[in-house]
Amino acid sequence: MDSPSGAAVFAEGFGVKGPRGWAFRSVDVDAAPGSLIGIQGPSGSGRTCLLLALTGRMRPAAGRAEVGGLALPREMAAVRRISALAHVPGVSDLDPALTVDEHLKERALLRSRYDGSLRELLRPRAERAGALRQRIDAALESAGLDRGGLPKEGRTSVRDLERLEALRLSIALALIGRPRLLAVDDSDLKLSDADRAAAWDLLRSVADAGTTVLAVCGRAQECTSVIRTDVTNVTDAIDTTDTTDVADVTDGEGTADALAEAGRA
Template sequence: MYVLGAGILAHGIAARGPDGVVFANLDLRVEPGSLTVVTGPSGSGRTSLLLTLCGRLRIITGELEVDGFPLPRKARKVRSLIRPARLRPGCELEERHLVREAMTERRLISGTNKASLELGLELVGLELDRSLMVCELPPEEKLLLAVALAAAPAPAGIVVDDVDAGLTQSGRARVWAALREVTRIGMTVIASSTDRPSGDVNVVRLPAGRYYDPTAEIGLPAKAAG
């Protein structure tokens, strides 16, 4: 399996969620086939940035292109190029499914085949008892299963939220090693984490900058940043 990864270029981008601006004044460059890690404390906009980069959250200022396709105008195309492995909340494996059910569901949704699913599992070094429920898997294997299923259809890139959440040090090392393996086939990987992993990775640190809210000039309460 070899993939032509997607490159991403952003200048001065900002996005707003239900509770206000979630990140602002952000520049970034992601090379095709690279591992990029979005770091920052809780509430700094890490998940929102991943949503933005895969075409699921609109920017309100700035310029953003994914594989040459401008957002938000080409959001549908970008969504087909960059697939979420895990985005919290809302895009996670169903805990009460059996592993084999999760695989079947992903095959039907993505249109991939059984052979590609097996390659995805092999890519991240995962051997599972498929009669187990997803909730019975160790946290790192649950996340690796999500990565394998997202990578199986060979998209140009995947996004992976909260890589370090709930994992032991050895579990984190295993997941980061697997994500590096995904990039070795050319796929772009963008992951979020409280802290960066060791080694040579492209790091985007949040919060990125201050955002001017015009409501402040007319005495209205400004929305707090997420």
């Protein structure tokens, strides 16, 4: 699978507001294609809203932003086409009753049906099936998920996966669409220290391969840029030994309301 060209991410004074207040505001970030961007802060601080807004799935109320040269909110639909979500509760949840292979086959068929060109759809069935297998295998390799190492290989149900394995599967499903921007929520939630390190190794490898990665986390590790959603004063909050770029976010009380609006953006 060819490596996608990552999308540059730029925002200035960016914010989302719900009926009861700001989910986040005053976000500034300027990240080059292929960057690993961490959105760091405690649960409820607007992290998921920011992730959804930067992928064109939540309408901003303030500031301006561009993803891959596409302006938000004017080109939200185009931004959605070049981005993909992984591990976002309530938005891209895995079905615990389905197996790993069922998830992969379903996602690949949907992508080929709705994203493929007419020329692609007219290819012989055997060729299309082979292309689907290659796309799945490439996504699994990029996500570091070895079906052979699972309890029942590809027939393993999602409910039987470890947390890190479920994260890898969710990322593999997102990568099947060959996005320019991969957005991952709760990337290190409830992971052991070893699994957290493995998760960050995975995200860095995806970014190194060319895809820009936007990752919500409790603690960012070796990111190109970091957006903090739990502070209003960057100079007080930043670790002076950390060389990553840190953006300022003023948090509000409207996170839940803004999330409720995401589907209506």
